[in-house]
Amino acid sequence: MRHAPHLTECQGWRASLLWFAEPTTPKAHYETDGLLVTAREADGIVRIQAIGPYRDLAPPYPQLPVTHWPGRCIAPGFVDLHIHYPQTDVIGSPAEGLLPWLEHYTFPHEKQFSDPAYAQEVTTFFLDELMRQGVTTALCFATAHPESVDVFMAEAQKRRLRMITGKVLQDRHSPDRLRDTDTPLSLRQTEELIRRWHGVDRLGYAITPRFAPTSSPAQLHGAGEIAQQFPDVWVQSHVAENLDEIRWVHELFPEARSYLDVYDRAGLLRQRSVYAHCIHLDDTDRRRMAEVGASAAVSPTSNLFLGSGFFDYPASDAAGLRYGLASDVGGGTSFSPFHTMHAAYTVARQSVGRAGISLSPEHLWWQHTAGAAAALDLNGQVGNLLPGCEADFVVLNPQATPLLARRTAQTETLAEWLFAMVVLGDERLIAQTVVQGQPVNDNRA
Structure with missing residues (x-):
């Protein structure tokens, strides 16, 4: 968890989560039911404050407004x-x-x-x-x-x-x-x-x-x-x-x-x-x-x-x-x-x-x-969901197409699931793009 002074506009985002716990190492971390907490800091930039399992993070934030995306996955913006x-x-x-x-x-x-x-x-x-x-x-x-x-x-x-x-x-x-x-x-x-x-x-x-x-x-x-x-x-x-x-x-x-x-x-x-x-x-x-x-x-x-x-x-x-x-x-x-x-x-x-x-x-x-x-020399600022990173992320819909839904439902490992999206994915996989804690497009229509 990360604490910063003068936080405003705190927001929670609940879905499965994909991120890199060691950002210089290409090993992804996945949480089935996760919570991402964001807030605007004193410099005006919205940053991630905490990430982890929903069951662990929800109690410390009892009044936090939470956007819930069941069946979706929050991942770093590309x-x-x-x-x-x-x-x-x-x-x-x-x-x-x-x-x-x-x-x-x-x-x-x-x-x-x-x-x-x-x-x-x-x-x-x-x-x-x-x-x-x-x-x-x-x-x-x-x-x-x-x-x-x-x-x-x-x-x-x-x-x-x-x-x-x-x-x-x-x-x-x-x-x-x-x-x-x-x-x-x-x-x-x-x-x-x-x-x-x-x-x-x-x-x-x-x-x-x-x-x-x-x-x-x-x-x-x-x-x-x-x-x-x-x-x-x-x-x-x-x-x-x-x-x-x-x-x-x-x-x-x-x-x-x-x-x-x-x-x-x-x-x-x-x-x-x-x-x-x-x-x-x-x-x-x-x-x-x-x-x-x-x-x-x-x-x-x-x-x-x-x-x-x-x-x-x-x-x-x-x-x-x-x-x-x-x-x-x-x-x-x-x-x-x-x-x-x-x-x-x-x-x-x-x-x-x-x-x-x-x-x-x-x-x-x-x-x-x-x-x-x-x-880009921006490690710890973008491209990840670690605390301190700027709140730019995507919401993935693995059921975006019939073939994606069928294939991802049958995967047994994280690697298989990710690879199915790499091979079969396109912009339809991006259900939403969030920039600075604000959704800027919605591909669900």
Whole structure:
């Protein structure tokens, strides 16, 4: 049980409970009839105060109003480590690979985000969709337009969400209306956006070079200087996703030992830096990321869709590399955490150059909740139901479809039950999404 001063709006939530008692370890804890107690603290944030069996926790809270969800399970809100909100309408676009996909679909679409009204319409849909899917925290790319950040942050703030985003930096090899034509200005805009939004309510800023080929050395090093100036902001980009991309990086940065080394030399590899994909890294790169506390955003549906390759789980574990799951919409093919977890299981079975591994259902779930939170350096704040965590969670309905109801009723272990939901689940499994102790959507209709 957790006690904090000046608690208000205390609320109990009764259902079965799923959480990670040791958040850095992918071993889930399950309580058949549990009680979750939340309250608003003095700083205005609603946090979890206690969790445990209903029979043990109910007596100390005799006057507590309790919402009871029989037959449902309360679980941590999902954390998406890498997603492009401006690519919402690019999802499902056919292409021969990453670079053609960017040229033919992504870049033309992102030009439209200089218009705040357009950015607002997409932002509204995007955040509604995250809530529908049970994603309560996300590390998002915006576009090269500062307006795309301002609109997104303002809407996320209105909804009291914990979201992280940043203006994309790209001053070369990019089309007009998307390319930063004034590199110093792009860096000043980044600093201004950090000061305007980072740490406001539950918002965070991420310094966001698109990827090494689209930033000049001057822009990358300038971004690294900003990262040093603001050590508590995040850094996000892409690395080692595609073999053609890697060859291009080698041509542009021949002095670098590897693709990752380009960012390291620029001062962009540190704690709170999250790099998407990390497929074609070598052991030196993985050890270097682990050494500085950087993390990998594993994006299995995108990697399968674009034919980029498979994330190497055994090599990453051996190096001590932190990682978590990401949808990578719009290269990724679904907003659904269940689709992403299912794809991660498939990818792990096909690990390059190895026999492959079978990720446990608990490990898959951890990668999209507590593990992803730790990769963001937000362990103990989101992605779990431990006391002190912010009150963002989902209510699962294992009977959401006839097949789910039939299969989950026959499971004999927690692992079987979780895996049935991973394989058969979609947004219908999310009966409700709760943000800061308030239901924000209801999928029961």
